[in-house]
Amino acid sequence: MSQTPQATLQTDGPFQLTRRRVIGSGAAAATLLVHELALAFKPPALKLPGARPQPEGTPTQPHMPPGAPDWSAGPGKARFRIDGLAKVTGQKIYARDFRAADMPGWPRAERVAMILRATRPGLAFAGLDLARLAEAGAEPLLTITQTPLAGFPWPQRDLASLNLSLPFSTEGADGVRQLLVPVGAAPQFRGQAVAILVFADANACRRARRALQFEPGVVKTGAPPPPPPQAKAYSPVNYLTRYEAAGVAPFSQVQLGCESDPFAPDSKAQPYNSTARALRERIDATLATPDPAVLQLGGSYSTQVLDPMFMEPEAGLAWLDGAGSGTLHLVLGTQATNGDAGDSLAMFGSGCPIQAKTVVLNSCYPGGGFGGRDVSTFPPLLAVTAALADGPVRIAQDRYEQFQSGLKQLASHIGQRIAVDRRSGRFLAFGSQQVLPSGGQNNYSQFVAMLAAYCGLSGYDIRQAYVDAIAQPSTGVVAGSMRGFGGPQASFAVETLVDEVAVALQRDPIALREINALREGDRTITGAPLTQAMTLREICRRAREQPLWREREAVKARKAREGVRYGVGFALANQAYGTGKDGVMAEVSLDATGRLTVRSNCVDMGNGSATTLAISTAGWLGRNAHDIVMGDVGSFNALDVSTYKGGDWSKPDWTAGFAMSSSACLTAFHQVHVTEQASRVLFETGLLPAAAAIWGVPLAQLQGRTRWEAGRLVAPGLAPLPLHVLAAKVHQAGLTGAAMVHGLYEGAWVSATYDLPAGPPLLLPIDGLSLRAGGQAAWKPLLRQDVIPPNPAAGLYGRSLYAPSGVLVAVEIGPGSFEPRVVAVELMVDAGKVLQPDLLMGQAQGGVAMGIGYALLENLPLEAGGAGDGRWNLDRYHVALSADVPLGRLNITTLPSEEPTAKGIAEAVLCPIAPAIGNAIAHATGKRFRSLPITAADIGRALA
Numbered sequence: 026m027s028q029t030p031q032a033t034l035q036t037d038g039p040f041q042l043t044r045r046r047v048i049g050s051g052a053a054a055a056t057l058l059v060h061e062l063a064l065a066f067k068p069p070a071l072k073l074p075g076a077r078p079q080p081e082g083t084p085t086q087p088h089m090p091p092g093a094p095d096w097s098a099g100p101g102k103a104r105f106r107i108d109g110l111a112k113v114t115g116q117k118i119y120a121r122d123f124r125a126a127d128m129p130g131w132p133r134a135e136r137v138a139m140i141l142r143a144t145r146p147g148l149a150f151a152g153l154d155l156a157r158l159a160e161a162g163a164e165p166l167l168t169i170t171q172t173p174l175a176g177f178p179w180p181q182r183d184l185a186s187l188n189l190s191l192p193f194s195t196e197g198a199d200g201v202r203q204l205l206v207p208v209g210a211a212p213q214f215r216g217q218a219v220a221i222l223v224f225a226d227a228n229a230c231r232r233a234r235r236a237l238q239f240e241p242g243v244v245k246t247g248a249p250p251p252p253p254p255q256a257k258a259y260s261p262v263n264y265l266t267r268y269e270a271a272g273v274a275p276f277s278q279v280q281l282g283c284e285s286d287p288f289a290p291d292s293k294a295q296p297y298n299s300t301a302r303a304l305r306e307r308i309d310a311t312l313a314t315p316d317p318a319v320l321q322l323g324g325s326y327s328t329q330v331l332d333p334m335f336m337e338p339e340a341g342l343a344w345l346d347g348a349g350s351g352t353l354h355l356v357l358g359t360q361a362t363n364g365d366a367g368d369s370l371a372m373f374g375s376g377c378p379i380q381a382k383t384v385v386l387n388s389c390y391p392g393g394g395f396g397g398r399d400v401s402t403f404p405p406l407l408a409v410t411a412a413l414a415d416g417p418v419r420i421a422q423d424r425y426e427q428f429q430s431g432l433k434q435l436a437s438h439i440g441q442r443i444a445v446d447r448r449s450g451r452f453l454a455f456g457s458q459q460v461l462p463s464g465g466q467n468n469y470s471q472f473v474a475m476l477a478a479y480c481g482l483s484g485y486d487i488r489q490a491y492v493d494a495i496a497q498p499s500t501g502v503v504a505g506s507m508r509g510f511g512g513p514q515a516s517f518a519v520e521t522l523v524d525e526v527a528v529a530l531q532r533d534p535i536a537l538r539e540i541n542a543l544r545e546g547d548r549t550i551t552g553a554p555l556t557q558a559m560t561l562r563e564i565c566r567r568a569r570e571q572p573l574w575r576e577r578e579a580v581k582a583r584k585a586r587e588g589v590r591y592g593v594g595f596a597l598a599n600q601a602y603g604t605g606k607d608g609v610m611a612e613v614s615l616d617a618t619g620r621l622t623v624r625s626n627c628v629d630m631g632n633g634s635a636t637t638l639a640i641s642t643a644g645w646l647g648r649n650a651h652d653i654v655m656g657d658v659g660s661f662n663a664l665d666v667s668t669y670k671g672g673d674w675s676k677p678d679w680t681a682g683f684a685m686s687s688s689a690c691l692t693a694f695h696q697v698h699v700t701e702q703a704s705r706v707l708f709e710t711g712l713l714p715a716a717a718a719i720w721g722v723p724l725a726q727l728q729g730r731t732r733w734e735a736g737r738l739v740a741p742g743l744a745p746l747p748l749h750v751l752a753a754k755v756h757q758a759g760l761t762g763a764a765m766v767h768g769l770y771e772g773a774w775v776s777a778t779y780d781l782p783a784g785p786p787l788l789l790p791i792d793g794l795s796l797r798a799g800g801q802a803a804w805k806p807l808l809r810q811d812v813i814p815p816n817p818a819a820g821l822y823g824r825s826l827y828a829p830s831g832v833l834v835a836v837e838i839g840p841g842s843f844e845p846r847v848v849a850v851e852l853m854v855d856a857g858k859v860l861q862p863d864l865l866m867g868q869a870q871g872g873v874a875m876g877i878g879y880a881l882l883e884n885l886p887l888e889a890g891g892a893g894d895g896r897w898n899l900d901r902y903h904v905a906l907s908a909d910v911p912l913g914r915l916n917i918t919t920l921p922s923e924e925p926t927a928k929g930i931a932e933a934v935l936c937p938i939a940p941a942i943g944n945a946i947a948h949a950t951g952k953r954f955r956s957l958p959i960t961a962a963d964i965g966r967a968l969a
Contacts, residue, residue, distance in 0.1 A: 096636075100643035100733065103861055107636045107653060108390075108629070120358040120389040121340035125417035128387075131344055131354070135417040136166065137230035138410050141220045141237070142429055143212035143244055144894050146465065146500040150206045150219050151247035153177070157240065163233040167223040169413055171205035182413045188376040189409065192368035194400045196467050198256035198498030203466075204405055211250050214465020215893025216429045216502045218402075219244055221410050223418060238425065239896065258495035259463065259471040263478040264288070265550045268304040269488035276304055277552025279821045287491075301491075308489050311454040312442045319453065322526055323442030326518035327956045328939075330885040331434035331878075332892065333507050334904050336631075337392030338427035339403040342419045343411030351382035353408060354417075358391030360398040362626050362658045363684035368400075369408040379412045388656025394630030395875075396507035397432045399686045400468055428897040434507040435461040435473050435496065436887055437514035441481075445526055452541045455487045459494035461514065462887055468505030470496035476601070477511030479823045480936075482550050483519040484561045484599030485541045492550055501887040506686075508875060509932045512600045513939060520596040520940035521955060524947065534944070535574065535595050539565035543599060553822035560855040560920050561599060564831035567918070568595055571851050573833050577948070580835075590838040592949025596937035597831045601824030602690040602929030607770045608668075608682035609691070610661050610793075611699040613642055613650070613707050614763035617756040617799065619749035621650040624765075627687040627696055628656045632931060633864035634692040640861060641697045645704035646712070647733030647748055658684075663804035664767050666793035674814040678806075680769050680792050681815070689868065690929030693860060694826065697927060699768045702791050706781070710796065711761035712738065714783040715754035716746055724784055755799040762799030766791045772819030777809030786810075828933035830854040832873075834941040835914075838949055843965040845946055847877050849914040850938075856919045857928035869917045869934045870910075876938020878905040884958050 098104040111117040125135035143150060152174050158164055168174070168181040184205055191202040197213035206212045206219045224230040237243050264286050268276040276297070278284045283294065285301035292298070312321055342356035353373075359365050366386040373381035391398050403422075411418050422430065441457040459477050463470035474494040481492030494511075527534035542561035548554055568574055577593035584591035612624035621642055629635040639650040665678055672679030685691075713731070717724040720743050731738055737745035755762050761782065766789075769775045774790035781787055782796065788811075795806040819825065835849035850873055859865055882903040885891055939957060947953045952967040 097649045100648050100736070101640050103636050103640055103649070103863070106633055106864070107639050117390060119337050119340070119392045120342065120356050121337050121392070121421055123342050123356050123389070124419065125342065125344065128342070128354070128356070132416050135342070135419050136223050136225065136414050137227045138221050138223045138414070138418050138420045139230055139234055140218050140406060140420065140426070140430070141222065141244055142216050142895065143206055143219050144215060145246055146212040146215055146217070147249055148246035149209050149211050149248060149250050151245040152208060153220055154242050154245055155237070157236040158233055161232045161236040163224065163229045163236060165222040165233070166225055167414060169205070169221040169223070169410060170219070171203065171207040174208065184409060187379060189372045190374045190377070191372065192400070192405060194402060194466060194468050195405065197465055199253050204409065209247070209250065212465070214500050214503060215888060215891065216895070217465065218406060218430070221406065223410065223414050256498040258497055259467050261471055261475075263475045263494040264301070264491070265478050265481070265493070266301045266304060266491045267488065267548070267550050267552060268308070275552070276300065277548065279548075279552030279818050282818065282821070284821070305491050308454045308456055308491060311444045311489065312456055318447055320445045320447050320526065320529055321442065322445070322522065322529060323440070324522065324525070324955055326439045326441070326521060328437045328514045328517055329883070329957050330436045330501065330504065330887050330891065331508055331883050332428060332431065332885055332902060333393065333395040333397030335391070335393035335397060335427065335431070338422040338424055339398070339401065339431065340419070340421035341403065341407045342417060343407045344417035345379070345381060345411045351380045352385055353381040353383070353411065354385045354387065355404065355408065356387040356389060357404055357407070358389045358398065359401070359404065360391060360394045360396070360628060360630065360688070361400050361686040362386060362388050362628060362656050364400055364686060365404040366658045369404060372405060372408060373412065381412065386656075386658050388628060388658070391628060391630055394628070394687065394689065396505060396510060396688070399432070399506045401432055402430065402466070402503060424898050425895055428892040428902070429895040430502065432468060432507055433464065433502050433504040433885065433892070435463050435470060435504040435511070435514065437461045437477070437518070439514070439518040441518055441522055443522060443526060445530065447530060450530065450532055450537050450540045452485055452487045453489065455482060455490040457481045457492045457518070459492065459515065460497050461494065461511070462499040462501060462504070463496040464499055464501045464503035466503045468503050470505060473506055473511040475511070475823070477515045479550060479601065480512045480515035481519065483516060483523070484543050484597050484829060486543050486547045487541070490550060499887060501891060502893045509935050512598070512932050512936045513879060516596065516598050516600075516936040517940045517943065517957060520937065521943055521953070524594070524944040525953060533569070535565050535569045538595075538597050542597065549823070551821060551823040553825055557827065558924070559829065561597060561829045563920060564597065564829055564853045564855070567853055568831055568833055568851070571833055573835055573849055573851050581949070584837065588840040590949040591835070592945040592947065593833060593835045594941045594944025594946070594948055595831065595833050596941035596944060598933060598936035599827050599829050600933040600936045601827055602932065603695060603770060603824065603826050604685065605771065605822060605824050606682045606820070607691065607695050608680060608684055608767065609695045609699050610664065610684070610765070610767045611638070611696065611703045612660065612763060612765040613646070613700065613703040614797070615707060615711065615752050615755060615799070616762075617753055619747070619752035620652070621646060621648065622652040622654060623650045623700055624654040624657055624660060625696060625700070626656065626658050626661060626684055627691070630687060630689060632689040632692065632868055633861070634687070634696065637692050637860055637864060638696060638700050641700040642704045644701060645708045647738065648736050661765065661767070663765055663795045663806070664793045665795065665806040666767050674775075674812050677808040680767060681771065682769055683767070689931035690933070693927035693929050695768070695770060695929070697860065698774065699766050699791065702768065702789060703764045703766045706764035706766065706789070706794065706796070707761060709787065710764070710781045710783045711755045711799070712751045714760050715751045715758065716740070718758060719746060719750070719754055728784060759798045759800065761796045762801070763797040765795045765804065767793030771815035772822055772825045773815060775812065775814060777812040779807050779809060781807070826928070828855055828857070828928040828930045830930070830933045830937055832937045832941045834938070834945045836942060836945040836949055838946070838964060843961040843968065845881055845959060845961065845964060847881075847909070847942060848911050850911060850916070852917045852934060854917070854919055854930050854934055855922065855928065856930045857922050857924040857926055859919055860927050865919065865930065866917055868931055870915065872931065872934035873915060873938055874905045874910050876935050877909055877942065879957060880939035880942040881958050881960070882909065
């Protein structure tokens, strides 16, 4: 099912109660929560190499209930979120809300499964002790393990005999891919699954969970196996070196055209390794050789493990229809729609006796993402359970299980040094080594470290610098692309160090940053040129003028007389958005009545993507979309564009990156772009020719001479045409009624020329296009011509899109308790063109709340005693609540911008919060804290 962020949801089940009605019914003895379920219709299957077509009769369009009434506030604006009414009335539903009986064409009965996990990675897995299940009357119908259990009394299946092709996210530090731990082997990490128990129904599973959860000895352990070889860092390891000085050729990976590894000999692929090594020796000399004119400062900084704290723990429903079709149906809340569908199909490849020929992913609201559902370990476990069960199966983790198994943010240990000219305050040289412990299986970990490296200089122009960053395997719970993708870790370290420099030089911390901030035309640590207007200095100027900053010493003195320690801190960030090579897609369609629908493979994780894309049609089509279909991985097969081995830009059906996981920072720039381009093509080849036919004028006479006014297309001297009149003509004449596009951004949008069915050829910033005539079901791909590929150097940029931000934070520390409390926040962000102010403000407020939790509250041991032991919940893990966020003194300023596009600000507003809080505490106490979180106990010890 595609996501349905609408308020009016149909029901087709035994229950007709909403959450709100149940809560208000006032049951005396017990409360029964029943979720109102939407009709679930199957979207088109994802077509992958080796997959067979879906059986005849499979529906080709997902069901799309109408949008919430009155959400739209006119073209390009929204009164409230398109899913807002559903959310506040309890009708917004998630994968957790579905049962097999709600899925048309599925068997009504379902099995329910639970996952048992290891808690002691140093000891071998020796089997299961499930005696408590017989006592509870909850014997499993099936037990799934990696290798058979000897003497096990109940039916079992093992995965080893299936020859599964496991996805990369199951690969441990030793290179071995494990979904479940084999008997006799040690778990790769705490919380790794050892077995899946399948029960007849939910009641049996509930009894089993009560009998087994928290009980020692259920997962039996044996003697430690021989220790594995020492774990190597996940590849690639990131070594960045930049050097510019008089008389020396500029050195960076972009300027050289290749990467360098200063710890390896020169090679054909990396001929400048020795040069990088020599230049680093020069940088080290500047950092360490005594010079009275130079301040040399450094230290070690660390950040903790974080849990994403989804609103909904992961849950899903799956069914392998083995009666001939071989269709694997998945109901999931996921960020990685294409990835999860593709991985699920690929698992059952050649050599596997289970034949899954097609995957249908029913994508639901994920109930929060933040990177924690980006190639999660949950979907493959669900898929193999469905493949071995005798019907549909459901797995719904509780909060304890989610803590034990859900993806975490990588911790960090960062050592860094800086050299600063004492007289001018200019940063002369910088060196940093970042180690990010990443759990026992790989999950984009090396790419998280890569972005941490790119963020290693924050927003500063330091022309003699190096940054190394590695993702280091550990036995902790798997970590990945969660909450900032490496940016917050690097930002805390750099911005703390810069404040230490200001104190040592007795300079204003903001003025020092302003001197060194990057400007347009400067280069990043990779050597990538900054071609956009950089507003970091403007942010610093505005921050210095804020009363919160100007009056900080006077307020500090006044508070001290009351026994309260008070401080104000500042931090800057130049966080990138996008990944550097971003493939995105969108479809915009028009029915005969003028109803507009946007379709996307991305999902809305609560960041407002659905609303943003719905208003993105207004510029070309005169009004907001009525409906938005998200999480669709199958429809975009109609583009006939893919990433395949041996392809290049000379081949019109090839692209460098087809799809990517959804991210909170990708909507405003990337996803909006393709939605606008699809809208443009629909206008140029559908609505404009229809208008020409109705007005009886040549098409060329209208091109560039029309505009929309109050939902009607107008042109000089011609009667205005409402959208529904144009739509009727489009369908009557068989003009374009839907346009689907693919875009690839790598330093710039890849562009190409397309021969359109109406009008002259157009050069468009897209690399794939398919059209569908009004009233028709078939799509017609249009081959691109004269493609303009990315700049060859862009592959080494690392990142090229930035959303500068800065924040002032005031803290108070009460007498006796030493408890730090954030009392005021002034956030400034360069968001480019603001599409919908309410959504931007909501996202920024969320970033502030997450940053406060990061700095002061959230703490999760990486290994022993951490979430992997299965005993963590919100009684131990403290997230920011409303009382922790100064809602009355939280101000967010977006800088004026003449840029034509919006920027992704989700991570940009998060990155400076924690270091600004740390700097504020240092101002209040005179003590510097280099590790997160900063707790009352830490402050008390420092002040003792």
